[in-house]
Amino acid sequence: MDYAVHVRMNDKLFLRDPEGSDLGRRIVQQGILLFDELGFEDSTFRKLADRLGTKEASIYRYFENKHRLLVYLVAWYWQWLEYQVVFQTNNLTDPKERLERVLKLLLLRDLRETATGDLDILKLHAIVISEASKAYLTRHVTEDNRQQLFKPYKDLCGRLAAMLLDYRPNYPYARSQASSLIETAHFQTFFMQNLPSLTDFGQSTEPDRLLHFLRHLLFSSLNAPF
Amino acid sequence: MDYAVHVRMNDKLFLRDPEGSDLGRRIVQQGILLFDELGFEDSTFRKLADRLGTKEASIYRYFENKHRLLVYLVAWYWQWLEYQVVFQTNNLTDPKERLERVLKLLLLRDLRETATGDLDILKLHAIVISEASKAYLTRHVTEDNRQQLFKPYKDLCGRLAAMLLDYRPNYPYARSQASSLIETAHFQTFFMQNLPSLTDFGQSTEPDRLLHFLRHLLFSSLNAPF
């Protein structure tokens, strides 16, 4: 059985649906490779076009600008991740066990074979770690938010918050805890790889110290009196 | 008594010391206003030069580029904040009380009159919240780090980590807790203001819910068994 989970995207995220043509799909797929190689700031539509054997203007038919392409990729990732969360916790009844699985998913630990079409999910995860916050840290957040560009992220946080409340009813910081947990998972990974003195996890030591930290952070707050 | 705390900066942070000339000081001071008004991406040295009645090239004499100016401003902020932390916790003997004061400082709550020269510290704080992570989320982090550009941030985290260990000896996540706390304080503030559904703090409600959250997050982890 070889099916790819089709992620249906909000049509405000693009000018022309990249899923609808060969060039469009290659823009997304090669866009991931380019952002991963050069980083967001050094990537340009010119370089992406060269890679695709086409012209900048063709890419502008699909995405208003480079920032919108980033927003699209990040939104795709959140939708994919939410699907994984739903799918992989579906059969679990114990709220604690479900949260444990979510923590591992946030760090992309022991991934099952998941069909993602031709998108490289590991590289996309790397992009999310170092670039995702640039999607909302702009002067036009409010306008972008009005256009629902961040809905996938908010949906994921909402679902996670619901799981926290399931484990601990009346916990008063479910939403903030959910968004903090996701952000903390990402920038601690970044720090670990790039500014290790900001963490307690040298690259050399046991690989899952970060997972232990997140678990401790989450459950000590959930279990504490408030 | 009217003294400004002179923040002595690492000389890798600039090409020519902006503290050493009138134009230099105005670049920093107006740079803060510009970044605050337009945000980092829409700011340019051209616009800053216009504001100063000078030319782009003059600014390039002080800072290699716009990113370096951001790094400078952010570094200045961390050094200022570390000084505040030291100064305001100096007379406190109770480790818990000291941490409480640090939490308030992170959110810039009930600031005493602090001389900061002609720099607008509230606007600089706003810049730190929405732009500081762009200082290190680049392809050249490693090279920048080698040049000690992030030393002020690392020093602050280090000092905070030491305070955590003072409260709870052998706590195994002091550094990660410190960096997470700072980052969480900032992006929860950003979310609260721009994407409130990612938090539990609507703008309307009691203003210090965020402080309560950070306190809960911090102390429940510090007090939990590990």
Next chain:
DNA sequence: CCTAATTCGATAGTATTACTAACTTTTTTG
């Protein structure tokens, strides 16, 4: 006090980037 050296800032450029208008080719469909 005067000249030489050094510092400081301005002028005038260039290459790249981000974006657009208008056109041509391809595909779809009635």
Next chain:
DNA sequence: CAAAAAAGTTAGTAATACTATCGAATTAGG
């Protein structure tokens, strides 16, 4: 198969990021 619609290309422009070089001002030494 012709008309319409969609897809992609050509050829630009304005703004941005940056640099080489020149001139003015300040400082330092004699």
